[in-house]
Amino acid sequence: MLTSALSPATAAPAAAVPPALVDQHGRPLEYVRLAVTDRCNLRCFYCMPEQGIQYMPKHELLSYEEMLRVTGLLAGLGVRKVRLTGGEPFVRRDLVPFMERLAQLPGIDDISLTTNGVLTAPHVPALARLGVKAVNLSLDTLDRQRFFDITRRDELPRVLDTFHALLDAGIQVQITAVVMDGRNIADLVPLAALSRDLPVDVRFIEEMPFNGGSHAAGPASLPWHHGRIRRHLEDHFGALAPVATAAGATAAEYRAAGHRGTLGIIAAYSRTFCGTCNRLRLTAEGGLKTCLYDQGVLDVRALLRGGAPDAEIVGALAHAFRHRAANGFEAERQRPLHQLSFESMATIGG
Numbered sequence: 001m002l003t004s005a006l007s008p009a010t011a012a013p014a015a016a017v018p019p020a021l022v023d024q025h026g027r028p029l030e031y032v033r034l035a036v037t038d039r040c041n042l043r044c045f046y047c048m049p050e051q052g053i054q055y056m057p058k059h060e061l062l063s064y065e066e067m068l069r070v071t072g073l074l075a076g077l078g079v080r081k082v083r084l085t086g087g088e089p090f091v092r093r094d095l096v097p098f099m100e101r102l103a104q105l106p107g108i109d110d111i112s113l114t115t116n117g118v119l120t121a122p123h124v125p126a127l128a129r130l131g132v133k134a135v136n137l138s139l140d141t142l143d144r145q146r147f148f149d150i151t152r153r154d155e156l157p158r159v160l161d162t163f164h165a166l167l168d169a170g171i172q173v174q175i176t177a178v179v180m181d182g183r184n185i186a187d188l189v190p191l192a193a194l195s196r197d198l199p200v201d202v203r204f205i206e207e208m209p210f211n212g213g214s215h216a217a218g219p220a221s222l223p224w225h226h227g228r229i230r231r232h233l234e235d236h237f238g239a240l241a242p243v244a245t246a247a248g249a250t251a252a253e254y255r256a257a258g259h260r261g262t263l264g265i266i267a268a269y270s271r272t273f274c275g276t277c278n279r280l281r282l283t284a285e286g287g288l289k290t291c292l293y294d295q296g297v298l299d300v301r302a303l304l305r306g307g308a309p310d311a312e313i314v315g316a317l318a319h320a321f322r323h324r325a326a327n328g329f330e331a332e333r334q335r336p337l338h339q340l341s342f343e344s345m346a347t348i349g350g
Helices: 064-075 095-102 121-130 144-151 156-168 185-197 226-237 300-305 310-322 328-333
Strands: 031-035 081-085 110-115 134-138 172-179 200-206 241-243 251-255 263-266 279-282 287-289
Touching (some): 064 095, 064 279, 064 300, 064 310, 081 095, 144 156, 185 200, 185 226, 200 226, 300 310
Parallel strands (some): 031 081, 110 134, 134 172, 172 200
Antiparallel strands (some): 241 251, 279 287
């Protein structure tokens, strides 16, 4: 378990580590991405339309109690790591007290967070106290005007405040930048250069069709695919040396000569990492996704609010994980025709 502000007397006793559940392709269940809200304070064009999306009524979102119950059950199936996502997690009230309780769940030993950084800086001391070791900071540009053009909000100074606060607190910062043709290509080198003098990991991610409506033609049509991103970085920083990654990692990681941090490329649309995927996603309204590209495979909220006992919920979760698509392409093919226009990333959970 992670350390937290709670006293040892209130901490739950350590539990024996259960064997990880394995799907039909031999991939273990170890990690859940938990969306705590579908709301966001930015309007990034690649994530949602300018007018925003139709948010779920608050009573339809999972309560913190419901999230704790599901996460505890998933821990019994082998989940060790929880990443909190959104929307923007800090838009939801009382997030830090929820994290304190989450850290006390037996079996959960790694809690991380993905944030856009706008509201995060005041909470950094609490994150450090909780033992959060790493935070993913979504940051597509260091240029204030381009930041506004991409996010439709003038919030770059507050994001950079969060960036420096995290570094000062000794929390590992992983910057994640979506690579967008004609939008932020000029930013790839300045962002990557942050890893030269700072202990920062910078990840570049292929753009995906999750903006609440559009659907691109496919990976072959992607102007900036993972191979081109790597060549572009090597043109400026020289040959990139591959770095060994943990099983289930989504990024191919590299180190440029003389850099303190690392560079990474996430082939999210080419989907080159599906063979080792070890994660589930739980949306803010309680939909279970066994793949980013599927349409949702289980209504967990209905089980929770319908009075299902733990054993029934565990059985449903295990059945869903054991019957996963082999990869994102298969999951996409299995979507009903009327669902081929993809939802906003804010509703999926990052």
